[in-house]
Amino acid sequence: MKKSKKRLLAEKEQAAEKVYQKRHAVYQRVWIVMFLSVIFFTGLCLALLNRPTVSERENRTLTEKPELTAENYISGEFADQYTKYFSDTIPFRDTLLNLSSAFNKLKGIDSPTFYGNVAVVADDQGNSVETNIPVTGTEPTGTDPLVITRPEDDNAVTEPPVTETVTETEEEEEVKDIAEFSHNGIVVDSVKMYGDNAGVMLFGGSKTCGTRYAELISDYKTALGDEVNVYNMVVPTSAEFYLPKKFRRFSASEKDSIDHIYSSYTADVIPIDAYSEISAHTDEYIYLRTDHHWSQRGAYYAYAALCKAIGQTPPDIDSDYETLTKEGFVGSLYTYTNDITLKNSPEIFTYYKPKSEYTTYYYDYKTLESKGTGPLFYENVSGGNCYGMFLGADALHTKIVTELNTGRKICVFKESYGNAFIPFLVDSFDEIYVIDIRYFGRNAVEYIKEMGITDVLFLNNAFAANTNSLIDGIEYMYTYDYGTLDSEEVAEVRQYMATMTTAAETTDNADNSVSQ
Amino acid sequence: MVFSDIFFLFEFLPIFLVCYFAASKTPAKNIVLICFSLFFYSWGEPVWVCLLLFSSVFDYFNGRFIAEHKDEKKAVLGVIASCTVNLSILAVFKYSGMLVTGINGLLSLSLPVPDFHMPIGISFYTFQSITYVVDVYRGQARAQKKYLGYLLYLSMFFQLVAGPIVRYSAVSREIENRSVKIAEFSDGITRLIMGLGKKVLLANSMGAIADELLGFDGMPSSVLAAWAGVILYSLQLYFDFSGYSDMAIGMGLMCGFHFPENFNYPYISRSATEFWRRWHISLGSFFRDYLYIPLGGNRRHQLLNLAIVWFCTGLWHGASTNFILWGLYFGVLLIIEKKFLLKVLESLPKFVGHLYLIIAVIFGWMIFYFTDMSRMGACFSAMLGKNGTELTDLLTQSKLQSSLWLIMAAILLCTPVYKAVSDFGHRIAKNTKGGFAVVSAVKMIFLLGVLFLSFVSLSAGNYNAFLYFRF
Numbered sequence: 001m002k003k004s005k006k007r008l009l010a011e012k013e014q015a016a017e018k019v020y021q022k023r024h025a026v027y028q029r030v031w032i033v034m035f036l037s038v039i040f041f042t043g044l045c046l047a048l049l050n051r052p053t054v055s056e057r058e059n060r061t062l063t064e065k066p067e068l069t070a071e072n073y074i075s076g077e078f079a080d081q082y083t084k085y086f087s088d089t090i091p092f093r094d095t096l097l098n099l100s101s102a103f104n105k106l107k108g109i110d111s112p113t114f115y116g117n118v119a120v121v122a123d124d125q126g127n128s129v130e131t132n133i134p135v136t137g138t139e140p141t142g143t144d145p146l147v148i149t150r151p152e153d154d155n156a157v158t159e160p161p162v163t164e165t166v167t168e169t170e171e172e173e174e175v176k177d178i179a180e181f182s183h184n185g186i187v188v189d190s191v192k193m194y195g196d197n198a199g200v201m202l203f204g205g206s207k208t209c210g211t212r213y214a215e216l217i218s219d220y221k222t223a224l225g226d227e228v229n230v231y232n233m234v235v236p237t238s239a240e241f242y243l244p245k246k247f248r249r250f251s252a253s254e255k256d257s258i259d260h261i262y263s264s265y266t267a268d269v270i271p272i273d274a275y276s277e278i279s280a281h282t283d284e285y286i287y288l289r290t291d292h293h294w295s296q297r298g299a300y301y302a303y304a305a306l307c308k309a310i311g312q313t314p315p316d317i318d319s320d321y322e323t324l325t326k327e328g329f330v331g332s333l334y335t336y337t338n339d340i341t342l343k344n345s346p347e348i349f350t351y352y353k354p355k356s357e358y359t360t361y362y363y364d365y366k367t368l369e370s371k372g373t374g375p376l377f378y379e380n381v382s383g384g385n386c387y388g389m390f391l392g393a394d395a396l397h398t399k400i401v402t403e404l405n406t407g408r409k410i411c412v413f414k415e416s417y418g419n420a421f422i423p424f425l426v427d428s429f430d431e432i433y434v435i436d437i438r439y440f441g442r443n444a445v446e447y448i449k450e451m452g453i454t455d456v457l458f459l460n461n462a463f464a465a466n467t468n469s470l471i472d473g474i475e476y477m478y479t480y481d482y483g484t485l486d487s488e489e490v491a492e493v494r495q496y497m498a499t500m501t502t503a504a505e506t507t508d509n510a511d512n513s514v515s516q
Numbered sequence: 517m518v519f520s521d522i523f524f525l526f527e528f529l530p531i532f533l534v535c536y537f538a539a540s541k542t543p544a545k546n547i548v549l550i551c552f553s554l555f556f557y558s559w560g561e562p563v564w565v566c567l568l569l570f571s572s573v574f575d576y577f578n579g580r581f582i583a584e585h586k587d588e589k590k591a592v593l594g595v596i597a598s599c600t601v602n603l604s605i606l607a608v609f610k611y612s613g614m615l616v617t618g619i620n621g622l623l624s625l626s627l628p629v630p631d632f633h634m635p636i637g638i639s640f641y642t643f644q645s646i647t648y649v650v651d652v653y654r655g656q657a658r659a660q661k662k663y664l665g666y667l668l669y670l671s672m673f674f675q676l677v678a679g680p681i682v683r684y685s686a687v688s689r690e691i692e693n694r695s696v697k698i699a700e701f702s703d704g705i706t707r708l709i710m711g712l713g714k715k716v717l718l719a720n721s722m723g724a725i726a727d728e729l730l731g732f733d734g735m736p737s738s739v740l741a742a743w744a745g746v747i748l749y750s751l752q753l754y755f756d757f758s759g760y761s762d763m764a765i766g767m768g769l770m771c772g773f774h775f776p777e778n779f780n781y782p783y784i785s786r787s788a789t790e791f792w793r794r795w796h797i798s799l800g801s802f803f804r805d806y807l808y809i810p811l812g813g814n815r816r817h818q819l820l821n822l823a824i825v826w827f828c829t830g831l832w833h834g835a836s837t838n839f840i841l842w843g844l845y846f847g848v849l850l851i852i853e854k855k856f857l858l859k860v861l862e863s864l865p866k867f868v869g870h871l872y873l874i875i876a877v878i879f880g881w882m883i884f885y886f887t888d889m890s891r892m893g894a895c896f897s898a899m900l901g902k903n904g905t906e907l908t909d910l911l912t913q914s915k916l917q918s919s920l921w922l923i924m925a926a927i928l929l930c931t932p933v934y935k936a937v938s939d940f941g942h943r944i945a946k947n948t949k950g951g952f953a954v955v956s957a958v959k960m961i962f963l964l965g966v967l968f969l970s971f972v973s974l975s976a977g978n979y980n981a982f983l984y985f986r987f
Contacts, residue, residue: 020946027956028702034960035705036533038967043526079517079560086523090975100976103969107721108920250911 049091198289199333214264221267233272238287291331303424321352390419444477564635583659598649614835648684680778680798694772704769711762713966719755742898786869
């Protein structure tokens with residue numbers, strides 16, 4: 001009886017095993033077919049579907065398909081390039097990137113995400129700090145953009161046709177601007193600005209850099225003498241006001257850094273206290289949430305601080321300007337971090353157009369050749385490019401002539417923070433000269449004297465004023481010697497400069513105008 | 517080319533499979549496999565194909581020579597020639613930079629330091645070549661008559677780049693004749709996807725954080741950062757390397773080859789001795805059978821033999837002092853264990869052994885990670901909490917938190933938990949009504965999910981470092 005029960009069980013077990021094996025054989029076939037279909041289908045899609053050439057999400061041109069030659073195959077370059085091209089231009093790339101970000105969120109507890117290196121908080125040596133904050137440091141090509149655009153560089157980028165200048169440079173600008181801060185820690189999660197998600201870049205700062213910056217500006221004042229007012233305005237960035245408390249210790253105080261700079265002058269430079277003016281309005285939309293720049297409203301309060309210093313009353317931001325908006329702006333902080341919360345919180349980019357009359361002239365930074373007149377606001381920008389609207393980004397030397405009659409001409413030395421600020425000046429000065437510290441390739445002191453400028457303003461954000469490569473630019477323009485050009489070139493430069501001062505208005509002819 | 521690459525997975529592999537199964541008989545399949553392997557190897561570094569071909573021709577003739585002079589004293593010449601040439605190739609392409617720098621330092625000369633771009637997989641195929649010649653000499657394998665047969669053995673793309681180190685005797689019969697069974701093809705796919713997931717989803721994620729935590733200037737930011745960095749690096753190494761081996765073994769199965777296992781849950785070991793029986797098994801057994809035993813093994817000057825073997829094991833992993841240190845570190849541990857520690861550990865509760873091994877391995881990987889001695893020292897003292905390093909810091913906490921689930925999963929997957937789950941599934945499928953359909957569906961969805969996530973992660977261009985380039 002017992003025995004047969006045992007046997008019965010064994011038989012049952014055997015039967016179950018048999019059934020299982022049979023089913024398992026079916027499973028294996030189905031699985032093989034499924035896997036093969038998946039890789040063949042995916043393979044076909046990857047081979048046949050159109051490949052994107054630019055990524056809107058990251059705002060960059062994707063890797064190009066390399067051409068196959070015997071030479072580059074043997075060197076292995078073809079394979080490297082092709083592999084890069086193949087994965088970089090994958091169809092539905094942006095969708096896949098979004099999926100990947102979403103997957104990354106599932107990897108753990110939603111906690112503050114830092115991107116990049118967190119800058120070492122201010123020290124007195126400065127050395128370990130400034131390496132973390134290259135304002136113009138890493139351009140995609142790996143070379144210093146300061147060098148690229150200097151006049152002695154004969155291999156500088158060939159001139160694009162005038163009509164395309166602005167669009168061309170916009171893209172370049174975008175890439176550069178991201179690179180500017182790409183080595184800093186960015187905090188995204190749990191940062192809120194104006195009730196919405198935001199990113200904030202942590203500030204490092206270095207007293208050594210600050211001192212050097214202050215001393216160089218003092219040198220300008222000394223060289224320019226009493227006839228020219230030299231103003232210096234270092235503006236705080238969003239980290240100063242919007243960094244959540246728990247991250248404070250990763251970020252140095254920009255206020256301290258600015259105070260240090262303002263107390264380190266060796267000549268009669270006039271400090272502009274933009275800090276107080278801006279910090280009184282932190283509940284207003286004065287910084288971009290998804291970008292490392294301020295908003296134009298923030299720039300307005302800096303302008304208000306300047307007005308105070310030169311004894312003027314600024315127009316009212318809410319009533320005296322034409323207020324316009326662009327929807328769907330997602331800026332550089334997103335491009336750098338790819339953080340999905342930023343992408344999902346686009347901002348409304350607001351800009352303020354002065355109502356007064358003015359004309360804007362553009363010149364090549366390298367040759368000072370006239371590019372004709374153009375708009376001050378390039379309003380056809382969209383998406384992540386909105387900040388590039390002012391002055392058509394940084395790439396051209398700009399002069400604005402207003403219809404005021406104050407007898408004052410101002411020259412502004414700036415990096416990209418200055419762009420949003422410049423338009424306000426049309427209500428305060430007869431002529432406004434805009435020089436980007438990173439690109440100008442002339443002796444700035446001589447230039448200022450030659451143009452008969454009465455007021456000089458250095459306008460930089462706290463990061464820039466603490467960054468050696470930018471300060472190098474200020475020094476470069478100060479020490480730049482015509483002697484390094486040959487006599488023919490010097491004559492050319494002088495001729496261009498003369499053209500600018502005397503016949504600026506006449507250069508405005510239809511063939512030569514910067515079109516939108 | 518590497519396996520964790522979209523081009524490989526979705527273009528190279530399908531096209532290869534079509535051609536491979538279009539070829540009817542084994543010899544034709546072999547030709548297909550050779551062509552694809554050479555293309556695979558030449559992708560990126562075509563010049564080094566010549567080196568591979570040279571090595572294969574040379575050892576093919578060595579094999580023939582030994583076979584012809586079987587039982588004569590002359591036969592040993594073939595072995596000597598093969599070892600000399602293969603080791604010289606390794607010395608020149610992998611170690612010449614280190615050697616010259618060393619000589620320069622010792623004799624204060626300034627000889628130009630050669631800067632070869634190390635050919636991929638060179639450490640693996642030169643060793644395989646040696647196993648062939650030695651196996652033939654020992655009579656453990658018959659010399660390959662056809663050159664193509666030998667070239668296939670050496671160049672097979674599954675294991676060419678990162679092992680396992682397959683001995684000639686293990687695959688010699690399959691080179692001549694093999695068949696692919698449906699069950700094995702199916703298992704091979706599963707193995708391939710699991711390996712891919714280990715590499716792309718686990719190893720890459722662990723590696724990205726480990727590099728951030730260990731890529732410090734001067735000092736790690738906290739004790740936590742140093743420990744977490746090294747632990748995550750340990751996880752990365754295991755999943756990277758074993759994932760790659762899984763993929764090789766899986767693709768081998770899909771083509772009818774049976775490669776030996778290379779990893780057997782090394783982190784659950786209870787002694788360094790056991791660890792080395794579970795970690796990179798094909799390398800450990802290579803050194804055992806082709807170096808340790810010929811040197812005399814346990815029989816004479818065992819300590820010296822162990823020292824030599826562990827020096828070489830360390831050196832094999834890279835041309836840098838820290839790898840030698842790392843090898844010797846394990847050599848010392850093994851000797852201590854042999855002398856008395858193993859016995860002591862056996863008398864203690866199990867967890868003591870686990871704890872000891874884990875800590876020993878983690879310190880080992882710390883040595884392995886840092887090629888720069890001063891940074892290694894900084895990490896070491898931070899791990900011990902010296903120099904007033906803070907216990908923890910917000911940044912590290914936030915990094916660990918944001919990958920917490922994945923890290924926990926990775927730690928869990930270092931144990932045979934996957935096997936337990938899969939056995940459990942097997943039981944359910946067999947004994948429960950309707951269980952089979954459910955288990956099969958879950959399995960397929962899981963594997964396809966892993967494939968899909970790996971694809972997404974690779975296409976997003978996430979961190980995808982290739983650790984074997986140094987080996």
